[in-house]
Amino acid sequence: MKLVKKSAALLCLFLSPLQGAGEEKSVTFSKDIAPIIFENCTTCHRPGQIGPFALTDYKTVKRRAKQIVEVTEDRTMPPWHADPGDVKFSNNRSLSPEQIKLLSDWVTAGRPEGDPAETPPLPEFHEKWQIGEPDQIATMTERFTVRAEGSDIYRNFVIPMNLEEDRWVEAIEFLPGAPEIVHHILYFLDTSGKARKYDAEDKKPGFSMSKSNAGFSYIGGWDVGTQPTELPHGLRFLIPKGADLVVQIHYHPNGREMTDQSSVGFHYSDKPTARPWSIIQVPPHFGQMQGIEIKAGDKEHIEEASFILPEDCEAFAVNAHAHYLAKRMELTATLPNGKAIRLLRTTRWDFRWQEDYSFEKPVKLPAGTRLDMLISYDNSASNPNNPTSPPKNVKWGPQTTDEMGSITLAAMFETKEQKEATHNALRFFLANQFIDRIWERRADVGNGNGNGNGNRKGQLQIAVGMLKALDKDNDSMLSPEERKTAIALIQGMGFLKRFGAIGFE
Ligand code: HEC
Structure with missing residues (x-):
């Protein structure tokens, strides 16, 4: 016990502002701080932009200095929600540990301005189109x-x-x-x-x-x-x-x-695409057929889905989507040789920041790679982001008080056939989930409890009847063979037509 206290005291001494004050003296706004702020903050923190106040000169930065140290140290600013992991992102907005330390050293040193003549000019912000006049x-x-x-x-x-x-x-x-x-x-x-x-x-x-x-x-x-x-x-x-x-x-x-x-x-x-490409969403269609049901008060509800790539591809970006209850979101690729690559992990999912994470280098994913996605949701009253108070049971739906969840890879292929085969595998995956959802409801239909309007109920009855008829051995399970027939029937009947947005067609 004593020992712990002692080492804590030592640590305090080590971190004390007096230590190293000599070096910090030289940290000035004009030389060290302005470049960090102008490069990483001012795009959003200037008049007319989304940031709630401007950070455009010594005065405005000095006024907020303590708060700037807080939000950069706890990494709420600049907004960036991917944890460091196996792949590097080319659009990473986060500051380096050295930059974060410079900001705090500057405040410790008394926020000196330095020589104003040394302050770099503000970057030239394009007030309109950032990448030039569009066609x-x-x-x-x-x-x-x-x-x-x-x-x-x-x-x-x-x-x-x-x-x-x-x-x-x-x-x-x-x-x-x-x-x-x-x-x-x-x-x-x-x-x-x-x-x-x-x-x-x-x-x-x-x-x-x-x-x-x-x-x-x-x-x-x-x-x-x-x-x-x-x-x-x-x-x-x-x-x-x-x-x-x-x-x-x-x-x-x-x-x-x-x-x-x-x-x-x-x-x-004037040139067509260099290669076929598409998006691979796990589970497809924002998880509509995942059967998401999160009980009121559940602090850690986990949804998982795995998809096996039928063809080689190269992933070049990843994006996650859920609503307010999600906390942790992960996508891991396990290659056929057993090597696991974490493509995205965020432990601080924030609905307000729906970022695309671009890979610095494309990640080769051979056929047979398994993509495992995991999302954990917190539907308790202690989740400050919970949009409903007191919490209610939550299912899949388009409103922000409903939930969703999937992680999407953008990937390119060598051939159109590979892209087609990948789309077909995603449709098959979705059809399988669809069958699971219908199969779960068979007891309801038997009891005449199927909810929803007459038309929906009728459709469900037909679908359940069809699956029951396919269950030839009548063991209340669909064998892989029975499933294949069911999927062919479901596809033939156009049941999946309403899931349009699977990829770029
Ligand atoms: C991509 C846009 C963007 C960038 C880049 C950005 N901010 Fe922000 N900042 C915001 C928005 C929007 C808010 C309002 C709060 C929110 O929505 O999270 C905010 C809020 C803040 C706050 C107030 C936080 C609070 O708790 O009220 C501070 C301080 C701040 N930013 C500092 C910075 C600093 C310092 C940087 C650069 C190192 C930076 N921001 C980069 C958009 C941005």
Whole structure:
């Protein structure tokens, strides 16, 4: 006991500000601190941007100095939620231990300014497009008003692209109309005309989340503070002629009524994509068929899913998605030779920061690699992010008070066939999950307890009847052979059509 106390005291002495005061004297704002702040903080912390105050000169930084040391030491700033692991990320925003120490040394030294002539100029921030004027700018056709207070708003806006031929896109940049309230967005393409119809039927600009986005193809997203998406490795994605852009925006009211009219800039390329590529989501479709059910009060609810890659690919980025209850999210690849690579681990999932993590170098994943994803959720009252008080039972759903969960890899292939085979394996995976969910409900249907509206109930009855008929040996289990037949039937009946957004088609 005594020993512990003694060593703690020693440690205090070692860390005391008096120690090494000689070296710290030389830490000044102009020479040491301004470069760190201007490089890593000012993009967001300047007027009109998402940061709640400006960090643009000696005065503004000096005023916040103590708080800056706190938030950099506990790594809440700059926002970056991936734990250090097996792969390096090219867009890593976090500060190095040396930078964090310099900030604290500066405060200890009394926040000296140094020679103002030495202060570097502020970086040249592009007030509009960061990667240059786009070839095409798609702007929301009407302004949308966001009330001052209240819960977050999700809304879909349809923007006709009016393309007369197919175009390959090499970069896409989102320009929020009102950066103070635009939190994150997802982009989709619609070639069916359905989105236009929804828009026309809805009195306000755009259309609500109650309409399904099934059949739209998902092409990516943007969140607060992310860099524009410039596809790496010569990759491109295709916008078919006649397609409409659907932008789904998440607004976060900030105390003042504001209107937004955001734009999306497209950079086209004359060259097609260098390689086929796609996204691999585990479990697919944001976990819709995962059977997520989190009991009220459950402090650590774990969801896991594993997917085996049927073909070789090279992963180049990873992204995680869940709502407020998630805490820890992990994706690990176990190669056929047994080597495990942790592709993403976050122990501090924060719904407000939906980051894309780009790999410095692509990670080769041979056929037979197993992807294991794990998400833990905290649905207790002690989770400060829990949106419901007192906690309620939570299932999969699109509202932020529902839950979701999956981790998505972006990966490139050598051939189109490899990409197709990977999509098919994902569809098979989803169909299998779908069968599990129906099979779980067979007792309900037998008792006439199947909930939902008449139509849904009828569909469930048919599906359960079909599976029961397939269970030839009547052992209440589907053998692998029986499952295969069931999946073929389910695919044949178009049951999976509503899961459109599996990958880039
Ligand atoms: C990607 C945008 C972004 C970057 C980069 C960024 N910040 Fe922030 N910062 C924010 C936002 C947004 C908030 C408001 C709180 C929140 O949403 O987490 C914030 C809040 C803060 C706060 C207040 C924290 C609190 O508890 O109220 C401090 C201090 C801060 N930032 C300092 C910094 C410093 C220092 C850096 C650079 C080392 C930095 N930030 C980089 C966006 C950013």
